[in-house]
Amino acid sequence: MTRTSSAPALEITASVLVQAEPARVWSLAMDWGRQERWMLATRVQGGQGAGAGVVARTGFGPAAFTDTMVISEWDPPRRCVVRHTGRLVRGIGVFEVIPRGPLSEFAWTEELDLPWPAALGSRLAARPARMIMNASLRRFARLI
Numbered sequence: 257m258t259r260t261s262s263a264p265a266l267e268i269t270a271s272v273l274v275q276a277e278p279a280r281v282w283s284l285a286m287d288w289g290r291q292e293r294w295m296l297a298t299r300v301q302g303g304q305g306a307g308a309g310v311v312a313r314t315g316f317g318p319a320a321f322t323d324t325m326v327i328s329e330w331d332p333p334r335r336c337v338v339r340h341t342g343r344l345v346r347g348i349g350v351f352e353v354i355p356r357g358p359l360s361e362f363a364w365t366e367e368l369d370l371p372w373p374a375a376l377g378s379r380l381a382a383r384p385a386r387m388i389m390n391a392s393l394r395r396f397a398r399l400i
Contacts, residue, residue, distance in 0.1 A: 265347065268382055270389035271363035274400045278353045281360045282333030284399060285351055294396040296388055306330045310338060325349065340368070362396060364389055 274281055284290065288300040288310060302310030302325070310325040323345045329337035338349045347368035354361040366385075 265367050265369055266382060266385075267365065267367045268385050268389060269363065269365040270386055270393050271361050272390075272393035272397045273356060273359045273361050274397045275358070276360055276400045278333045278355050278360050281353045281362050281400065284396070285353065285362060286332070286336060290399075294399055295392045296395070303327070304330065321345070362393065364393065 284294075286304060288302045291300040291312075292298060297316055297320075298312050298314045300310060300312045302308060304327070306327055306329060308327045308330075310327065312323040312325070313320055314323055315321055321344050322342060323340060324342045325338040325340050327336060328339045328348075329335060333353055335353075336351045340347050340349060345368065347366065350363075350365040350367075352361075352363045352365075354363065366389075
C-alpha cells in the first residue's frame, strides 16, 4: 500500500470468506448505493473506475461526518483502492476479492493518515474500528 503522507498511520484490515464467485462478490462490494446494507452506519454514493469520486456519510446524528474519496485503482473483479480526501479522514482504503477455491475472500484495509493528536489514541481506536469492520463484513457475507 502507498502512504499519502508522513503522518502516523493507523492500518486496520478485516476479511471474510464467502460462498460466491469473485465477480458476484465484486458486484455487491462495489455497488456503492448498496453498501449501506452491509457497512455499519454508512451511506455511500459514487462512480466507478479510476478517477471517479465517492462520498460516504458515516456515523449517527451529530457524530456523523462526510468522507470524500477518489478511486485511484480499479481492477475488477479483484481490487479497488480509494484515496480518502476529506478534512477528517485521509489515507488509503483497499477492497480486494481473492479467489479461495470454491470460496472468495473479501478483504478490506484502511491505512489512515492521522494528525499527531489522533495518533496518540490510534492503538485505542484500532480495536473498535476492527470490530466495526468485522461486523460489517459479516453482514456482507449474509447478503451474498
